[in-house]
Amino acid sequence: MELATLLLVLSLITVSIYFHVQNSNSRRRKAGGKFPPGPYPFPIIGNIHQLGKSPHRTIAKLCKTYGPIMSLKLGTRSVVIVSSPELAKEVLLKHDQICSGRAIPVAAQAQDLYKQSMGFLPVDSNEWKKLRKIYKEQLFSTHRLDASQGLRREKVKQLCDYLEECCVSGRAVNIEEAAFTTTLNLMSSTLFSVDFGNYDDPNSSTQKLKEAVQGVSTSLTSPNLADYFPILRIIDPQGLKKRAEFCFGKLLAIFEDLINQRLESRQNGSPKKNDLLEALLDQREQYDISLKEIKYILFDATPYSGNWKFEFGIKSEEVDMKEKFGLSLRLRREKVKQLCDYLEECCVSGRAVNIEEAAFTTTLNLMSSTLFSVDFGNYDDPNSSTQKLKEAVQGVSTSLTSPNLADYFPILRIIDPQGLKKRAEFCFGKLLAIFEDLINQRLESRQNGSPKKNDLLEALLDQREQYDISLKEIKYILFGGSTQGCSIQAMKSKGSFSP
Structure with a gap:
């Protein structure tokens, strides 16, 4: 073998x-x-091995050696990098037609997306110019944005009402699902005048649509070996194109059904809707677009390129731990109330709300308060420690769940071609370092006679001898990863923590 x-x-x-x-x-x-100067490329892989864990930092260092304009070879692709603001301005102003195009990933060939989507069409093509005119007039015009302001407020209010209802009734809130449902309803109301999502039943059609959107997003944004080594396009080793075909096909089927329903209602003399689909159908002749093109326009209007999957990085085992250890109702209510207050404050002041960041901050604070009795997140400054911790959690999550060629071809484990192991080591190391600092701070405060906290860390330190666990094992228990020893598994199953 x-x-x-x-x-x-x-x-x-x-x-x-x-x-x-x-x-x-x-x-x-x-x-x-000739290409600009750059590091010597290795055969086959080019300079991929030099990018490392943080490509932006690696490129910044290389630019000090090779100048503000340099070239790299990524597999069979030649890439020119401009790092100087002055040169970048000159390039974009004088050579904008050349630099405005983008490489077409293999996944974008699914369902002929690259032939229909504005994101992949050449900017000098008539099709691109036609789509740009449609988006400018029907989606991003001042009139359209002003008209949809009330809709955005309505959807945020629905979210706040749902959170308040759960808080009063004592129900647990899945913030990821609630945030996705809000974003989904805002998008679907703008495009079709219907709400796809349902707060009380998020696992029905909402979940199916979410999986389809996530599938397209992941397929288009994940690094694909076939993009850098064209010969691999035949076998599609990571299966990204197949996944994109399946998920994108599901989305187009949903849009096709909605278009057919709207055409039927128009024939029956039903009142017109005030949405993008109605506007496109009204002006089909003016824009010279077919029903197939309308499907792709509606797809482009959905935020598929963003990460709809709000990866909080909290694995199912950690969630089970929180349930087993009886997370207090008071704590849940407090964190949900903080989120509602923040959303209301932004709504009153007219500030835009990044729902992904707000949801992650709430979940992060709920987790950190349960484990360490501290709030890691900050709504007013989500890009500080919150962002760093989020990147570390997502790095571990992505490294563990992404398809890895080294898992199927053991000989590749030595070189780690996708760098997933290195990324996991780096991100996991950052998380463990944070937990180690918190453990050391708690040990120091206990030695100084400070009052005990009512959290998981305190419970673990109190019962170290009983369960025969080390400080290293405590770090892994806090992370929620797999640990060795039956005593740890027994302690997790008994649930010795009770706030």
């Missing part, structure tokens, strides 16, 4: 070298000029 795997990998490498050399030679023949 290992011999067959080795032969397969060697065959792929040989073919890749051949196509790489052919591609490089053809480009040299076609291009009369």
Whole structure:
């Protein structure tokens, strides 16, 4: 088995070298000029190995060596990087037509998205200009934005009412689902004058649509080996194109049903709606667009490129821990009330609300108060420690859940081609360092005779001898990851923490 795997990998490498050399030679023949200076690229992989865990920092260091304009080779792709503000301004002003295009990822070929979406069409094409005119007049005009202000306030008020209702009745709130339902209803009301989401039943059609949107988003934004090594497009090793085909097809089917329902209602003489779909149907002849094109326009209007999956990074085992250890009703009410106060304050002052950041801050504070009796998050400054912790949590989550070639080809574990192991080590190390500092602070306060806290950390420190656990194991219990020893599993199942 290992011999067959080795032969397969060697065959792929040989073919890749051949196509790489052919591609490089053809480009040299076609291009009369030279690329800017840059680090020497390795065969096949180019400079991918040099990007490291933080590509922006790596590139900043390389620019000090090779100048404000440099080139890198990422697989078979040549990339020119401009780091100086002055040069960037000059490039974008004088060469905007050249720089305004974008490379088409393999996943964007699903359902011919790259031929219909404004995000992938060439900016000098008639189709792109037509779509730009439609978006400018029907979606982003001052009149449209002013008209939808009341709708945005209505949806935020519905969220606040739902949170307040749960707070009064003592029901637990899944903030991720509530935030997604709010965003989904705002989008669907703008496009179709209907609410797709339901706060009381978020696991029905809402969940299916959420999975489809997340599937498209993940497929388009995840690093794909086939984008850098064209020969791999045939086998689609990470399955991103197949996933995009399936999820994008589901979304288009939903939009097609809604369009057909609207056409039928118009034939029956029903009153017109004040939404984007109605405007597009009214002006089909003026814009010269087909029903198929309308589907893609509606798709572009959905925030698929953003991460609808609000990855708080709290794994299911951690959530079970919070239930087992009986998270206090008072604490939940307090954190939900803080979120409602923040949303109301933003609504009154007219400030925009980043629902993902607000939801993550609330969940983060709920978790940190349960574990450490402190609030990690800050609504007024979400880009400080909150953002760093969020990036670390998402880094661990992405590294553990992303498809990894090294899992299927053991020989690749040595080089870690996608860098997932390195990223997991870095992000997980940051989280453990934060927990270690908090544990040391608590040990110091206990030695100084400070009053005890009513949280999970205090309970674990009190019962270290009983369950025979080390400080290192406590860090892993707090993280919610897998730990060794039956005593730890027994303690987690008994639930010895009771606030």
